[in-house]
Amino acid sequence: MTKTASPAPRSIDETLDMLTAADYVADRSVATVLFLSLRMKRPLFLEGEAGVGKTEIAKVLAKALGRRLIRLQCYEGLDVSSAVYEWNYAAQMIEIRMDEASGSVDRSQLERNVFSEKYLIRRPVLDALTGEEGNAPVFLIDELDRTDEAFEAFLLEILSDFQVTVPELGTIKAKEPPIVVITTNRTREIHDALKRRCLYHWVDYPDAARELEIVRRKVPDANRRLSAEIVRFIQKLRELDLFKVPGVAETIDWASALTELDKVALDPETISDTIGVLLKYQDDIARIEQGEGRRILKEVKAELSTAE
Incomplete structure (x- = not known):
C-alpha cells in the first residue's frame, strides 16, 4: 500500500514549523529558500562547510512530507552504472543458458527477454525518476563536489528534463519530478550552468543561541550548564x-x-x-592541548559566570 504524502507547507512560517517539529533548528532564511524550492519545483543547492546540517535538511524534508528519501552519495570516479542503472548480467546469463538448453532459441525474442525491466538494476538517479505522481521522492545528491566535471555535466541533463534514456528500453521520464536537494562542501567549484537550475543557499555555522537549542533538542539528557559551556567553547574554537x-x-x-x-x-x-x-587532525589537537584549550575554557567560565 502506497503511503500518502503530506502536503507541502503553504508559507514560510509553516515551513519553519515543519522543520522545528522534526527537531531541525533552522533560521528563517533556510525556511524561505526551502519553501520557494517546493513551490517553484526547483532543485535546492546547499553549500557550506562539512557538518553544518545540509544533508539533514533533505532527511527532515522527506520525513516531514512522508516521502521516500533516495540518496546518491557522490565520490571520485562515480559513473553512470553506479548512479543511474546497470543490467543484472549474472541473471541475464542464466536466462540465456536456460533458453539455449531448451533448444528453441529465437534470437530477437531472447534479446527482448534479457533486456527487460526484470533485469534492470535501478540506481539512485533512475529510482528517483520512477516515483508515483503526487508522491515523488526526495532525491538527495550528496557532496556533488566530490565527483568530476563529466558526471556533473551528465547530471545537468538529468535535472533539465528529468528523464533518462536506456538504449535497450527507451526513454524513462518522471511522472512527477522528484524534490531535489544537492549538497556540496565546496572542495571545488560547481559549474554555473548547474547552479542556475537551482535555488542556492549557503548554510553557515549557527550562532550560539541556535546551536544551544540544537544541542538541547538532540541531546536532551545533557546537563544544561554543560551544554552552554560546550557551545561557547566550540563557538570560540571556530574563531x-x-x-x-x-x-x-x-x-x-x-x-x-x-x-x-x-x-x-x-x-x-x-x-x-x-x-x-571534536577535532580530527593532530595539528589542531596539539594546538588546543598546548594552551589554547585552557585559555578558551577560562574565557567561557568567566562569560557564563558574568551572565549568571
Whole structure:
C-alpha cells in the first residue's frame, strides 16, 4: 500500500514549523529558500562547510512530507552504472543458458527477454525518476563536489528534463519530478550552468543561541550548564585558524560523549581526554592541548559566570 504524502507547507512560517517539529533548528532564511524550492519545483543547492546540517535538511524534508528519501552519495570516479542503472548480467546469463538448453532459441525474442525491466538494476538517479505522481521522492545528491566535471555535466541533463534514456528500453521520464536537494562542501567549484537550475543557499555555522537549542533538542539528557559551556567553547574554537573547525555534528557528538561520561561541566582534563571527538587532525589537537584549550575554557567560565 502506497503511503500518502503530506502536503507541502503553504508559507514560510509553516515551513519553519515543519522543520522545528522534526527537531531541525533552522533560521528563517533556510525556511524561505526551502519553501520557494517546493513551490517553484526547483532543485535546492546547499553549500557550506562539512557538518553544518545540509544533508539533514533533505532527511527532515522527506520525513516531514512522508516521502521516500533516495540518496546518491557522490565520490571520485562515480559513473553512470553506479548512479543511474546497470543490467543484472549474472541473471541475464542464466536466462540465456536456460533458453539455449531448451533448444528453441529465437534470437530477437531472447534479446527482448534479457533486456527487460526484470533485469534492470535501478540506481539512485533512475529510482528517483520512477516515483508515483503526487508522491515523488526526495532525491538527495550528496557532496556533488566530490565527483568530476563529466558526471556533473551528465547530471545537468538529468535535472533539465528529468528523464533518462536506456538504449535497450527507451526513454524513462518522471511522472512527477522528484524534490531535489544537492549538497556540496565546496572542495571545488560547481559549474554555473548547474547552479542556475537551482535555488542556492549557503548554510553557515549557527550562532550560539541556535546551536544551544540544537544541542538541547538532540541531546536532551545533557546537563544544561554543560551544554552552554560546550557551545561557547566550540563557538570560540571556530574563531581559530584550525585545519578543520568542528561542525554542528561534532558539537552533538561531544555533548553526547560527555553526557555518557556523566560530566556536568568542562574542565581541562575532560577536554584533553575527549578532544578526539571534536577535532580530527593532530595539528589542531596539539594546538588546543598546548594552551589554547585552557585559555578558551577560562574565557567561557568567566562569560557564563558574568551572565549568571
